[in-house]
Every structure is written in structure tokens, then in C-alpha cells.
Amino acid sequence: MSGDIASLIVELREDETIEAVRSALTAGEPPLDIVERLREGMSEVGRRFEAREFFLSELVISAEIFKEAMALIEPSLPAGSGPTKGSLVIGTVRGDIHDIGKNIVAGMLRCEGYEVHDLGVDVEPGSFVAKLAETGSGLLALSGLLTLAFDSMKETVDAVGAAGMRPNVKIIIGGGPVNEKVLEYAGADAWGRDVAEAVRLAAQYEG
Numbered sequence: 001m002s003g004d005i006a007s008l009i010v011e012l013r014e015d016e017t018i019e020a021v022r023s024a025l026t027a028g029e030p031p032l033d034i035v036e037r038l039r040e041g042m043s044e045v046g047r048r049f050e051a052r053e054f055f056l057s058e059l060v061i062s063a064e065i066f067k068e069a070m071a072l073i074e075p076s077l078p079a080g081s082g083p084t085k086g087s088l089v090i091g092t093v094r095g096d097i098h099d100i101g102k103n104i105v106a107g108m109l110r111c112e113g114y115e116v117h118d119l120g121v122d123v124e125p126g127s128f129v130a131k132l133a134e135t136g137s138g139l140l141a142l143s144g145l146l147t148l149a150f151d152s153m154k155e156t157v158d159a160v161g162a163a164g165m166r167p168n169v170k171i172i173i174g175g176g177p178v179n180e181k182v183l184e185y186a187g188a189d190a191w192g193r194d195v196a197e198a199v200r201l202a203a204q205y206e207g
Helices: 004-010 014-026 031-050 056-076 100-111 125-135 149-162 180-186 195-206
Strands: 087-092 115-118 139-143 170-174 190-192
Touching (some): 004 056, 014 031, 087 100, 087 195, 100 115, 125 139, 139 149, 170 195
């Protein structure tokens, strides 16, 4: 990897990463170049997680460092320099308030350069449909940890269909109890077994 910033975030050295970002900005380094170095580091974190060299705790810490670093950089970004990989809507479905997995997926997707519209938890089907219409996103990610979320996932997929958006929107689902049977029941396009697969699916559908 090139650049200390990428290495520092992989090593989970929060204070040093933030200081390196601040110093790079002060030195006049182009903000987008700094963002790319951060993303380079986060891509390596994702690779190590997928290879079981890192665990969930490392993933959470690195995503928080990335978020803090981006908060420093964003005021310096030129207009129109936002993410270019695509836009997606994500949320935990109605009746479920678990958000740890959803937050990690959303954070990693932001790190990869996606524009992520996170609706939070206990989201009504109609709210997902409205956000898809507002943003024109072609990807919807539904999360749920409780078995009661399965019905809400299906109702959300059905609501997207009833709105006439289904041909243009790919829907992925995820969460601890989600499997092929739940995928078939809900009528979604794919399910993510873990964070790494969720990122791969986003690249497949919206990258």
C-alpha cells in the first residue's frame, strides 16, 4: 500500500491516522487523494476480514476511524466530488431495531465510494419506496436480525413491486437468520452472508 494514511488505518492507529489526515490537508494535498488513500486502507481491512485475519471488532474500529477522517476532509472537497460508484438505500425493516450489522455494512459501502442513504431501524415499507423514488437508487439493502423481520422484508419487496420500481431496483437482504429460504420467501435478488459479500453484491448490482 502507498502512503502512511492507508497503513495507519489498517493498523487501527486512530489518533495517528487523524493527525496524518490533518497534516496532509494543511500541506495542501488534494482532498480526493487523501480520500483514496483512506479507501485503499479500508479495502485492505476488508480483505483481511474476509481472510479471517481481522475480526468484527477491527472492522468496527476501522470504520469509525474512516468516518472521523472523512469528517475532517469533507469541508475541503470540491462541489460535485461525491461518490461515483452508485447510490443505494439501506435500513433495518419494520419491527426490528437491530442495527450493528446494518451500520457496519453501510460504513463499509461508504468507504468503497457508494452514496449510502441509511434510513435507520424499524423502517416501514413505504419509507423505503419513498427514498428509492427520491434518490433514484437502483439498489435496496434490507437488514433484519429477528425472524419476524422476514414478513417485513417480503412486504417491502412487494411494496417496491407495487410502486412499479421492481424492474429497476435490485434488492439484497441480510442478517443473522437470513438464508436461501428467507431469500425465496421475501422475493429479493440476493442475500449477503457477511459484510464482505454485501460489498461484493453492491459492486455486482450497482458498481
